[in-house]
Amino acid sequence: MTSEELVVDHEQVRIDGFELYEGTPLDVRSVIAGMQQDVKDGFRFEEVPWSRFGHAYGSGHDVPELLTRLRSQNTEMVRQSLNNLWGSVVHQGTVGSVAPLTVPFLLRIAADPSAHHRASTLRLAAAAARREHWGYGTRDTFLKVAAQEWLCDCGGYAMNWSIEASRNAVAADAGLLLPLLHDPDPEVRASACYALATASGExxxxxxxxxxxxxxxxxxxxxxxxxxxxxxxxxxxxxxxxxxxxxxxxxxxxxxxxxxxxxxxxxxxxxxxxxxxxxxxxxxxxxxxxxxxxxxxxxxxxxxxxxxxxxxxxxxxxxxxxxxxxxxxxx
Missing domain, CATH: 1.25.40 (Serine Threonine Protein Phosphatase 5, Tetratricopeptide repeat)
Incomplete structure (x- = not known):
């Protein structure tokens, strides 16, 4: 598949379903599965296909800059970047297709004791890995992470795939999260629980x-x-x-x-x-x-x-x- 073909054909999706793109470079689950450890650990953003996926306001090309700012020692810069990420990649509870690509990096930032707003960073990763319940606290929905029915994000991408990919990313990095259950900050400990609960494995x-x-x-x-x-x-x-x-x-x-x-x-x-x-x-x-x-x-x-x-x-x-x-x- 060439770079010119890396665009979802929504008309074709209406006919054949999103399964048409399963396992292709447009399947964000495949991208997460193929993300190398050194890319994640080294914050090598240039090797991640951000622009191929999107958020509430369009292409995800702007996400690496926001993630870079999360590592700043300027508390206000971190706060603003978090707000921007919350407002775009998980806009009003809608998980954008670029959201899973942020999860490995959000977890590493939150695991850094010198980072600011670590609990909020963890909650953002958790929000990318679960469906929004929109006020439902019923016995059937309260502890439900994944969506059974097909849901689409603001750009028409299969939100089920995005949530699944984020859950896979959490499972892959469970080893980073488990020590945070013993973090000195109780808000970090609680947020680590919320993220770990979404893991698709481990x-x-x-x-x-x-x-x-x-x-x-x-x-x-x-x-x-x-x-x-x-x-x-x-x-x-x-x-x-x-x-x-x-x-x-x-x-x-x-x-x-x-x-x-x-x-x-x-x-x-x-x-x-x-x-x-x-x-x-x-x-x-x-x-x-x-x-x-x-x-x-x-x-x-x-x-x-x-x-x-x-x-x-x-x-x-x-x-x-x-x-x-x-x-x-x-x-």
């Missing part, structure tokens, strides 16, 4: 690391993130033991509420069973305004609503629609 290794960190973690929001990350990974990889793990964690009176309530949410998403009375009683006893104040900032919950925990509980327990004013779910 599930057992990541799960063991999440469980090990949970045993020693002391920050409530990070503990909740560890539980939800392990559950999301289990859901995506069909771990048959995860539901019983979550149920036992929820029922354990020795565990703090910031572990037991996320474990309850995890169990609700991992099974189709009716909600048992004892789980209702547990949530009734544990969910307080103070707990909601902590959990509302946890990424999974924050993305449901500004009142994320109450909205999530209302949807999971009452089948409420997103945006419906919250009422006491056990009233």
């Amino acid at each position: 599930a057992r290794r990541i799960t063991e690391a999440l469980h090990a960190r949970l045993a020693i973690e002391r920050i409530p929001g990070v503990r909740a993130s560890l539980v939800l990350a392990a559950a999301e990974l289990a859901r995506e990889h069909a771990d048959p033991h995860a539901a019983s793990w979550a149920r036992a964690l929820c029922a354990d009176p020795e565990q703090p509420a910031d572990v037991r309530v996320p474990a309850a949410l995890a169990w609700l998403c991992l099974v189709d069973d009716p909600v048992p009375d004892d789980l209702h009683r547990t949530l009734d006893a544990l969910v307080t305004d103070d707990l909601a104040g902590v959990l509302d900032d946890v990424p999974w919950i924050a993305h449901v609503d500004e009142n994320g925990l109450t909205r999530t509980l209302d949807q999971m327990l009452n089948n409420a629609e997103p945006g419906v004013p919250w009422v006491d779910p056990w009233d």
Whole structure:
């Protein structure tokens, strides 16, 4: 395929589907799979086909400059570059086709202790590797990473492929992310959980690391993130033991509420069973305004609503629609 042919023919896609481009240089999954280690480690942007893929405002040719600025010691420059990347490569929850190409570099920047805004950088990588739920916190959607139906980005590219490619990039660099579960900054630890949960592979290794960190973690929001990350990974990889793990964690009176309530949410998403009375009683006893104040900032919950925990509980327990004013779910 020559450079002149490296453009998606959307008319042909409407006839034959995106599978027409599977495995070609226009398949961003193939580009990620072929990205050499020295290209990633050396930030050799010139060897990445940025212009072949796009974001909300057109070609991805401008992305390398923004990534370069993320490595600056000028905090304001880093902040502005992050804002520009958020507004383009994952514009309003739409993952652009160039987004996966940023993930290996975002992870390396975030892993550098001298970098600024590391937690936000990790969350950007995680956003490139998951679908937006648009306020849905239901049992079916809350821990769902990938899209089953075909979705397209602003330029008409298959967003399913972009998300899959980003997840593959996270899995390939799990070794960079796992040490961040022990980072001195709790926001980095929580964001590392959110990114690791999207990985398309290395599930057992990541799960063991999440469980090990949970045993020693002391920050409530990070503990909740560890539980939800392990559950999301289990859901995506069909771990048959995860539901019983979550149920036992929820029922354990020795565990703090910031572990037991996320474990309850995890169990609700991992099974189709009716909600048992004892789980209702547990949530009734544990969910307080103070707990909601902590959990509302946890990424999974924050993305449901500004009142994320109450909205999530209302949807999971009452089948409420997103945006419906919250009422006491056990009233």
